[in-house]
Amino acid sequence: MDDRPTHIEVPDVVGMTGREAHALCRGLGLFLGYYDMDRQLPRSMVIAHQEPPPGTMAAPAAAVRIWTKWDPLLDQK
Template sequence: MGDRPSRIEVPDVVGMTGREAHALCRGLGLFLGYYNMDQQLPQSMVIAYQEPPPGAMAAPAAAVRIWTTSDPLPDDRRPQ
């Protein structure tokens, strides 16, 4: 039981498809969270932005939220 890490490094999923990112996150023990939970993640769309950023440390089973190329970016990421 002591083999589970207490923190997991968040991978860089920008540029991947939803299917690729889901498989990678699942393999690391993270969840992939699509920004619009009312819609199903388009498996073939390319990921344009993620939160937390690559390299951040997350708790096991934490969510990596993603936005695809066709989604509006979060307010703090929009060009001014």
């Protein structure tokens, strides 16, 4: 019997840094996708929008696409 879930609830990653969102999604069995996968998100960027929206049920290994915005407070850390 296979105990793996057939669907995973997409978390709310808006407001998180890329690193936080990546860790959360990976732990749930989802991928985090953004426009330039060859480069890591700068530390000063936070997630402004995501697709699919939080609460959506997704297949395991599905991608959560994100759009980011600059957060000047993160540059000061």
